[in-house]
Every structure is written in C-alpha cells, then in structure tokens.
Amino acid sequence: MQLIIKNLSKTYSNGVQALKDINLTINSGMFGLLGPNGAGKSSLMRTISTLQEPDSGTITLGDIDVLHQKDEVRKTLGYLPQEFGVYPKISAEDLLDHLAVLKGITNRSQRKELVTSLLHKTNLFNDKKKHLSGYSGGMKQRFGIAQALLSNPKLIIVDEPTAGLDPAERNRFLNLLGELSDETIVILSTHIVEDVKELCTDMAIINKGQVLMQGNPLKALDDLKGKIWSQRVDRELAADYKERLNVISDKLVAGKPTLHVLSDTKPEAGFEQTIPDLEDVYFSYIFGSQPQALTV
Template identity: 60%
Template sequence: MELKINNLSKTYPNGVRALNDVSLNVPQGMFGLLGPNGAGKSTLMRTIATLQDADSGSIMLDEINVLEDKQAVRERLGYLPQDFGLYPRINAEVMLDHIAQMKGIGKKSERKDLVESLLQKVNLFKDRKKGLGTFSGGMRQRFGIAQALVGSPSLIIVDEPTAGLDPSERNRFYNLLSEIGENTIVILSTHIVEDVNTLCSNMAIICQGEVLMQGQPKEGIAKVQGKIFKKAINKDELDSYRNEYQVISTKLIEGRLSLRIESDTDPANGFEAVPADLEDVYFSNISKKVDPITI
C-alpha cells in the first residue's frame, strides 16, 4: 500500500501559494510531515482528505485517483483534523454509534461491538457515558482517533494531534498511533519534532509550500552529523555571528543565547562540536527558508 503525490500545487484566491510542486511517496506505516505553522501542511492534508481541490498535480492511493474518485477515498479514509467539532452534550458511545451509521454500518449489534472495541482501544470505555464536552484535551484527541478508525480505514491522517497535550497524554497518544501504524498508512502532520522522532520511520520537511527533505529520520541525521556546533553568546552579538556563520537555531538560556550552527569544518572561535539530532535536521532545512531567530 502506498500514497503517491506528484507535482501538487495550490494557490488561494488571495495569492498565497500554499503548495508548490509537492511530490511525496508515503509507504505503509507512520509518516511524519514536519514543518512550521503556515508551511502548507494542513492544505496538503485537506487535499489528500478530499476536502479541497488542487490546482494541478496528482494523488494516487494504490489504484485510486484521489483527486477524481473522492468517494472511493472517503470509504478508505480516517481523518482527525487539527480542530474538529464535538457535540458537547452527546456521550462518546452515542456519537461513535452515529458515526458508524454514517459510515454504512447498518446492523445495530455490529455497531455495538465496534463502538465497544474502539472505546477500549483508546482507553475511553469507562468514560463512554460522559458528555463529550466534559472531556479533557487528551480525551478529545483519543476520541478523535476512535472516530477516525471507524470503518477500518487504510489511510489515516492526523493533523497536529499532540498540540496542547500534557506529557502523560502525549505518551498515551504516541502508543496508540504506533499501534495503528503497524497495519495502515498514517500521516502525522505536526510542527513538533519530538512527535516525528518518536513515532515515524519515514518523514518529510515542508516549508512555504515546498518539500525540503524526505526520507528516514536517521538518514537526515546522518547528513548533518559532524557538522553541528554550539556556543553561548550574548544576545547583542547575534547579528555578527549570523553574518559569519550558518546559524540554524538559537535558544535563550539564563539570559544568554545558545547558538547552533552548521559548518563543514571546525569553526573554532569557542564553538563546541555536538551530536546532531532530528531537531538539527529540521532547523538546518527550515533556516534556508525562514530567519532562524523567528523559528
């Protein structure tokens, strides 16, 4: 099973070019789509989910033409958008049953078994009689995954799923997504590097509507390994360092800036070589498009 995106472009009526000739091959398993806010991730996800049209290009899910045969895609799709509405007074059990009916599961006993199984899977069975409006952020996200799993989809899209979750809820969500990704295509769209590092065997980085990198996280790390150096500087020194070095990220620590640069050779001048990680891969690519001080 594979999702193939070729030369996809989208420009909105206000002139914003959200997608610029995007091409990606997404295999079965967890695939991370990493990029800053406004990078074009949500536009791409909505296009794959048949919620909006592209100006040009193609998307194929195995033999299904996603842009032309939308109903066939929807029958195989589970989608958890960044913001999804809930009926606050309806409980989880009733809502999932309703969604199952909408997905064409007509037999009541079959729906009952499915709803119970999904609520157990996302650890919400004990809360099944509670109104959705009483759910915490993590519970809402887990319910969102449950509704996305109705109908045993072969493609699941989750858009910024861990934003706002506390560490324990994020870990529960990681475990749930990892289990789901064993048997289907799961596209995880996020700006949180840790999400991709923890979950995904394949990934892409997108910024300003363009794909800057795609492959395995370990491949990206290997490309910058031995090229990352750090140094603590005063804030008023930043401009001069940016003029002389390829600054990829900065972090304010106790009133001083921890500066990370990318260099093919040892820059000396007090810089210390450090092991590269996926965050360095992300910032290395993004800094070519966006001023690193604003990332």
C-alpha cells in the same frame, strides 16, 4: 499500499500559493510531515482527504485516483483535522455509534462491538457515558482517533494532533498512534519535531508550500554528523554571530543563548562539535543552507 503525490499545486483566491509542485511517495507505516505553521501542511492534508481541489497534479492511493474517486477514498480514510469539533451534549459512546451508522455500519450488534472495542483501544471506555464537553483536550484527541478508525481505514491523517496537550496526554496520544497497524498509512502532520522523532520511520520537511527533503530520520541525522557546532554566547553578541555564521537555532540556557551552527568545518574559536538531533535536521532545512528538494 502507497500514497503517491505528483506535481501537486494549489493557489488560493487571495493569491497565496499554498502548494508548489509537491512530489511525495508515502508507504505503509508512520510518516511524519514536518513544517512551521503556514508551511502548507494543512492544505496538503485537506487535498489528500478530498476536502479541497488542487489546481494541478495527481494523487493515487493504491489503485484509487484520489482526485476523481472521492467516494472510494472516503471509504478507506480516517481523518483527524487540526480543528476537530464534537457535539458537546452527547456521550462518546452515543456519538461513536451515530458516526458508525453514517459510515454504513447498520448492524446494531456489529456496531456495538466495534464502538466498545474502539473505546477500550483509546482508553475512553470508563468515560463512555460522559458528555464530550467534559472531556480534556487529550481525551477529545483520543476520541478523534476512535472516530477515524471506525471504518478500518487504510489511510489515516492526523493534523497537528498534540498541539496544546499536556505532556502526559501527549504521551498517551503518541502511544496510541504507535499501536496502529503497520499495514496502514498514517500521516502525522506537525510542527513539533519530537512527535516525528518518537514515531516515524519516514518523514518530509515542507516550507512555503515546497518539499525540502524526504527520507529516513536516522539517515538524515547521520548525514549531519560532524556538521553541527555549538556554543553558549552572551545575549548581546548573538545577533552578530547570526550575521556572519550559518546559525540554524538558538536556545536560552540559564539566560544565555546556545547557538547551533551548520558548517563542514569549525566555524570559529569557542565552538564545539555536537551530536545532531532531529531538531538540527529540521532547522538545517528551514533556516540553514541545506540543498533543497533532497531525498535521503
């Protein structure tokens, strides 16, 4: 199954153009959608999940016209939005059971079996009687995946799922996503590069409502080999380097900035070639001078 997005655009009433002629083809498996806050990721996710209408364009999921067959989409969609609200004074078991009824699973024994299975899958079974108000952020996110899996979806969308999680909960959540079926399309929308690096075999970078690239992360890394140069500099000199070089990122290491420069040749004395990582790929499109709308 493929999710195919063609020429999708959306401008809000305040004049903000959130999506600008988006074109993406997404296959089964984990797909990473990377971009800074405000890039248009959530607008795209809401449009795919039938929560808002675009101004123009088409979306198809297999043989389903997403924009005109909303009920069919919802039957096969699992969605975990960035802001996921829960009823605080109800247990995880009871709320999952209630949501299963809303999904059309009316057979009580079938529903109980499904809820129990999902609680085990998300490692929440031992806390199934606990009120959701007592869940940690990571536990709530795992509950969010449990509810998203209720109808055995063919398309799962998770929007900024690890923001605010501590490292242990983040790892648990990513491991859970990694266990989902290869037959399912899973879109991981995030601004955290490491999430995509660890899970996704295909990705896209979006900024200011436009797709800057789509492709395999390993291929994108290979294309940057020999083009990333690094040097630690005095803090007061960093701005000067940024004025004259294609600096795509800087990090403080022991109080001094380490600059990464995108260049086909050694930019200046003192810079050493470094092995690129996915952050370099990301920053090369967001802040560097990589060509736009590239497929790799």
